[in-house]
Amino acid sequence: MSTQQAEPESQEAPEDPAMKGAESPAAEEQKGGGMVDEHAEKAAELEGETVHIKVFRYDPEVEGKQEPRFDDFHVPFEKGMTVLDSVMYARDEYDSSLTFRHSCRQAVCGSDAFFVNGKQRLGCKTQISDLEQPVRIEPLPHQEVVKDLVVDMDHFYDQMHTVEPYFQDEDTPPVDDLEEQRQSQENREKIKMSSRCIWCGACMSSCNIAAGDNEYLGPAAINKAYKFAMDDREGEEIKEHRLRILEQEHGVWRCQTQFSCTEVCPKDIPLTEHIQELKREAVKKNLKFW
Amino acid sequence: MYEHDVIVVGAGGAGLRAAIAAHEAGADVAMVTKLHPVRSHTGAAEGGINAALQEGDDWELHAYDTMKGSDYLGDAPAVETLAQNAPEETINLEHWGMPFSREDDGTVSQRPFGGLSYPRTTYAGAETGHHLLHTMYEQVVKRGIQVYDEWYVMDLATTDEDDPNDRECHGVVAYDVQSGNIEGFKANNGVVLATGGPGQAFDHTTNAVSCTGDGHAMAYRAGAPLEDMEFIQFHPTSLPSTGVLISEGVRGEGGILYNSEGERFMFEYGYANNSGELASRDVVARAELTEVGEGRGVDDEYVHLDMRHLGEERIMDRLENILHLAEDFEGVDGLVEPMPVKPGQHYAMGGIEVDENGQTCVDGLYAAGECACVSVHGGNRLGGNALPELIVFGKRAGQHAAGEDLGEPEIRTGYGDDVEDETDTELPVAPGKAGLETSGSVAADGGMATDAEGVLQRKVETAREHVDTLMDKDDGVQHAEIRAKLQQAMTDYVNVFRTEEGVKKALEIIRECREEYQDVYVDDPSRTFNTDLQQTIETRNLIDVAETIALGALVRDEFRGAHWRKEHQERKDEEWLKHTLISWDDGSPSIFYRPVILEGENKTYEPKERSY
Helix, strand or coil, X not given: CCCCCCCCCCCCCCCCCCCCCCECHHHHCCCCCCCCCCHHHHHHHHCCCEEEEEEEECCCCCCCCCCCEEEEEEEECCCCCEXXXXXXXXXXXHCCCCCCCCCCCCCCCCCCEEEECCEEEEHHHCEHHHCCCCEEEECCCCCEEEECCEECCHHHHHHHHHCXXXXXXXXXXXXXXXXXXXXCHHHHHHHHCHHHCCCCCHHHHHXXXXXXXXXXXXXXXXXXXXXXXXXXXXXXXHHHHHHHHXXXXXXXXXXXXXXXXXXXXXXXXXXXXXXXXXXXXXXXXCCCCC | CEEEEEEEECCCHHHHHHHHHHHXXXXXXXXXXXXXXXXXHHHHCCCCEECCCCECECHHHHHHHHHHHCCCCCCHHHHHHHHHHHHHHHHHHHHCCCCCCECCCCCECEECCCCCCCCCEECCCCCHHHHHHHHHHHHHHHHCCEEEXXXXXXXXXXXXXXXXXXXXXXXXXXXXXXXXXXXXXXXEEEEEECCCCCHHHCCCECCCCCCCCHHHHHHHHHCCCEECCCCEEEEEEECCCCCCECXXXXXXXXXXXXXXXXXXXXXXXXXXXXXXXXXXXXXXHHHHHHHHHHHHCECCCEEEEECHHHCHHHHHHHCHHHHHHHHHHHCCCCCCCCEEEEEEEEEECCEEECCCCCECCCECEEECHHHEECCCCCCCCCCCCHHHHHHHHHHHHHHHHCCCCCCCCCCCCCCCCCCEECCCCCCCCCCCCCCCCCCCCXXXXXXXXXXXXXXXXXHHHHHHHHHHHHHHCCCCECHHHHHHHXXXXXXXXXXXXXXXXXXXXXXXXXXXXXXHHCCECCCCCCCCCCHHHHHHHHHHHHHHHHHHHHHHHHHCCCCECCEEECCECCCCHHHHCEEEEEECHHHCCEEEEEECCCECCCCECCCCCCCC
């Protein structure tokens, strides 16, 4: 296995890296990072070769990295290699300062949403053979960059917390009665997709409205609220309370149904549909809207 | 310095449950986690939660199955506490809104799992852990419990009396990953370690990159013994290329294992004539590797798990997540072809020695979840028994740390008059400390602080010096090299099949890793989000933990549960109905044993042959 590596070259610095955590430059540059249909064939072609990745670098306190830049790495290809595998290899073999979040490697911890070839994707579930090279790997746009591929998630978490993201029971029996609340299979199915969210932040990063309105709840938080609002185990009153939170100025009515969130969601959650459904619910309840 | 009544380290299932319990008991509780809570590895658990909920089922049956599954190395008070409390704790999760799968009448669904005499595995699709994790985090948010996320706990602030039984834990030292600041967290009542498994000690594992045994290593160096570390579960169905887990739920729903000849080998070759694919995990893992060894493996590496006959509707309803995993991580469509699977490191039955209340022998130091060993799982954990352990013992640890009276524990901890000393094993190398210690040792300046703040302050200073040393060094060895060598040695020599020669070889390599670690350095000069530094510290933890796994595997010269020894093909009840305990002893580890407790509330569990 070869370990050759081009010297990291500094290039393509974004235009306005002025502020403390430079915003990722990628947002405007949709590179149409083509998915190749016959990825098995592509993988076979790549056998024994290397893949070329260009990784965004930035560190506010290290000389030479304060100006954002891209480093090139050439990583030996192996069948099944994911984008996450490629940056892990680059870090472990070439540059131990290359920084990104990752943990489970199986699309459930939601740590490794990156902007890959112009689209928000989870590094661990994106096959590198599906992508055009060089594969451009950047932090999620519209979030402050902490370092390299790590963005500040605080705003995302704050929005999630805004929608009272916890089950609000009215009168569940004492637990030692060992009586569960009944729920129909249909109702469980209704909330199934919404309950899959792994808080990766891809949707929020893809959303133009969220980019322009910092107070917009965003698709993930609205989807979280959907999970509870549609759960029959919560009473009607609580549902109405939830809808009131959602129909506020920076809530569901902000969504312009561009479907970008739905397109990037790595768990295939129909986010836009959920937002639309909540709008209809709010209308049904005769709640005022903006 | 931060100060709280109870500090919970780690925010997966056990940590969240402990924090909620401590909060409900009136304590000011804070969670300190190197991730964000929803990133914790509990989220990857797929199968379910064993709980005797239905009529016809009974906690005593659950306890019996667990004890049999443990190969009679579980302690009855722990096993029975689990079985008695699992139903209530499971219903509690439902009351918190957890989206369990449902039956026609709206009750929660339960399915059969390996080693269970009744279908009592309560599940939420094949994503039970994800829902459990998020449901409990929601409750933490609801209660406004303070979470310090992306703070990496480096050390415990424990006093250093000679006898660990006399020591007290007053808090933790952690650094803020985002800024690099190192701070002390004072715990007025107690510290609960809920740091998960040590799976990263192995090369092929279902565990997350973050499962580095941090809690194990910190407690060990603080004087709490590690118990039964040789018992590592290898899950029979992990995907060959990544180690991603394919839930036992597939076999629970009727999935079948085939070798390269298309034979249903679990029956054809008599590995488990009654239970077949649903035999205990250790039995199935050995069967698979035996098939591969006999030349009946596919590509000489794995076997096939086939679920096509279950039909698309049933698969979509109960196992949809498995289709995504097989497609995304192995490129296989489970609806049209069988899935390749092989054993992968999955779970550590052993861990930090605690009693039923989660307490270690060090006063104020608790552990719960995979990092702890109560011991519920003994020599082998049954599928579906990890999640109830998190909620049952997480809760108890949180309550006890907050000062609630849970009664006198029956399980004893630490070195005492009921233990037997190890006498006769020849070790190929000296285990433990190599060269200079930069943290965890008795203060060099001679001053032995005993007050909480003094202890904490001294530990903070030691940690700062330690980090400076690692950062200031300009060359040497990098952690990734040492970690890869360690993982390879463990997967080569301390895997499903173990030989005396192999385990000794592993101990030698671990010693080499320890010596190389003396020359480790951190290349990334930044204090901002320095994962190079964090992984360097984690690697030290992995070395300490891996060594206890190999030491346990060497001294236990019998075949019990998941621990298979080539030279010792039988379970030796006369000699080995006892737990292996390894104590750090300030750098010269010692081994001792404590008898297993088989006397339960209403009966004594008589060891029987474990056949499925």
